Amino acid sequence: MHSYHGKSDITFEAQGGCLKAWFIGSYGGPEVLKFGQATEPVAGDHDVLVEIKAASVNPIDIRVRKGQLKRLVKYSFPLVMGTDLAGIVIAKGAAVSRFQVGDAVYARPNRRRIGTFAERIAVHESEVALKPTSLSFEEAAAMPLVALTSLQAMVDLANIQPGQKVLIHAGAGGIGTFAVQLAKHLGAYVVATASKPKHALVLSLGANEVIDYQQQDFSQMLEDFDMVFDTLGGDTLLNSFRVLRQGGMVVSVAGPPDLILAREWPMPLYLRLGIRAISWKVRYVARKYQCGYRFMLMRPCGLQLAQISALIDAGVIRPVIDRIYPFERVNEAIAYAETGRASGKIIVSHQSEC
Numbered sequence: 001m002h003s004y005h006g007k008s009d010i011t012f013e014a015q016g017g018c019l020k021a022w023f024i025g026s027y028g029g030p031e032v033l034k035f036g037q038a039t040e041p042v043a044g045d046h047d048v049l050v051e052i053k054a055a056s057v058n059p060i061d062i063r064v065r066k067g068q069l070k071r072l073v074k075y076s077f078p079l080v081m082g083t084d085l086a087g088i089v090i091a092k093g094a095a096v097s098r099f100q101v102g103d104a105v106y107a108r109p110n111r112r113r114i115g116t117f118a119e120r121i122a123v124h125e126s127e128v129a130l131k132p133t134s135l136s137f138e139e140a141a142a143m144p145l146v147a148l149t150s151l152q153a154m155v156d157l158a159n160i161q162p163g164q165k166v167l168i169h170a171g172a173g174g175i176g177t178f179a180v181q182l183a184k185h186l187g188a189y190v191v192a193t194a195s196k197p198k199h200a201l202v203l204s205l206g207a208n209e210v211i212d213y214q215q216q217d218f219s220q221m222l223e224d225f226d227m228v229f230d231t232l233g234g235d236t237l238l239n240s241f242r243v244l245r246q247g248g249m250v251v252s253v254a255g256p257p258d259l260i261l262a263r264e265w266p267m268p269l270y271l272r273l274g275i276r277a278i279s280w281k282v283r284y285v286a287r288k289y290q291c292g293y294r295f296m297l298m299r300p301c302g303l304q305l306a307q308i309s310a311l312i313d314a315g316v317i318r319p320v321i322d323r324i325y326p327f328e329r330v331n332e333a334i335a336y337a338e339t340g341r342a343s344g345k346i347i348v349s350h351q352s353e354c
Contacts (some may be wrong), residue, residue, distance in 0.1 A: 004076065022330045023078040027067030029076035030338075033081065033331050041115075041122040048099050048125055049091035050107070055116040056084040057337045057346040058145050064114070065334075071271060071299075072257075073111045082116030082348075084108055085123075086131055086140035096125045098302075104131040106146035107306075110300045117330050129305035132312040135319065142319040142345035146234040147308040149298040153229055154186060154253040157294050162187025164226040167218065167243060171207060172198035172343045175231050175253070177320040180205045183229075185316050191225075193218055198343055200224070201320070203257035219243055230254060237282060241289040249292040251300065255282055258295040321346030 019024050019038040026032055043049040063069055086106040099105065107128040115121050130219055131140045154160045154250075166183045170176045171192025183190045184206030193213040195201050202210045211218045222243040230237045233254030241252050256279040262272045286293040311317045322342040325333040327350045337346050 015086075019119050020327075021080045021115070022082070023080045023117075024065055025078050027065065027070065028288070029052055029066075030331065030335060033065065033334065035328070035330070036078075038080070038118065041120055043091050043117075043122045044124075045093040045095040046124055046126070047093045047122040048096055048105070048128055049120060049122050050085065050087040050105060050128075051090045051120055052085050052087040052116060052118060053350050054086045054141035055082045055348045056141045056145075056174075057333050057348065058083050059337070060145070061334060062338060066083065066277045066346075071274075072265065072267075073225070080115030080118050081119070083114050084141050084144045085116040085121060086137040091158050091176045092125075099128060099130075104137070105129065106131045106140040106144055106305065107302065108148055108298070108300045108305075117327075119327075125302070127300040127302050129302045129309055132309040134313045134315075137351065138324055138347045138349050139319040139321065141347055142174075143308065143312070144300075144305060145298060146175045146178040146345070147182075147317075148301060148304055149175055149253060149296070150182045150229075151304055151308065152298055153253075153296055154179065154183060154227065157296060158227040158229075158249050160186045160188050160227060163189070165189045165191070165224065167222060167225050167228045167240065168192045168207075169192070169213075169229065169236055169240070170231045171205075173201040173231060174342070174345045175229075177201075177205055177344045178317065179218050179229055181317045182311075185311065188226075191218075191222060197207075201343055205320070227251065238285050240289050241285050241293075244289060244291045246290045247292070251294050251296055252284070253296055253298075255279075255293075255295055256276065259283070260295060261295055261297070307317050322346055324349050 021038045024032045089103045105128050107123050109123045166188040168179045171180050172194040190207045191209045192202050192207045193211045196212045199210040219239040219242040224245045225243045226248050228240040228250045229251035237255045257275045262275040322344045324347040332347050333346050333348050
């Protein structure tokens, strides 16, 4: 992994820009998100230029806006927001070999080059895959980040095998709705947490059991699990070690960074020491229960997205969409995401009449 000193692909102009985009000029609350004009992104030799038909909202969009990742990824302002996309290739760099103009694609650009809440974006071809043919652009835009996160957590890190037991927190959320389906496809016995009104949805996705986290304590009900997939952090993360077998693993996208991240990412010594300090408690609990802990930062990968496309077109996995907002209302879409009430993904469409 690398520590990115990223700049937006889009250069902002005070007057006369030709690209509409949602951007932030500084870190902060909802008020820093603005709608404005930008100049066109330019595709490099290994890039495709994509006309964005739809994007989706992810928790990381909110974390970026708040500045919660600023020590790991150094952005320049103004910064175009958005991390998932589906659209059509309208130009390509001289070295691009995998895609042609006119291809329908989807992608999660790397952290240096986010900016999918815009009309167009340049993306490295290695981060792009052909859109699943069975999905609309809005449905496809729901997939890249949650699909890659789930696949890399359960396959690359935890190596889930048939018959193993997996607990997925927030099974009705954006990541959870995908993770439940993927874990089931991998042959796992799947338990998820969700509020009571969302149990039917989570069961329909393949969960064997659903626990009402508002009324039940999962840590007192489960045991001998092979993996817990944590998207919540805090006490939920710490209590998750109680349900694991010896040698089991918690993979978290919401907990503190781990020491492996500190070793793999080039960073100053004070940041390494900071990660050691903020992760001491979770590392202590993991040692107490003789289990593993990994903090995961998803990596963009077009080849893995192609694998996901095959699963989707085979009917193994389906998108779960809560609401679709028009592009001009990205701010409302993010505000709804911040309520934490969504079941599945929140989509931003350039084609929506909502």
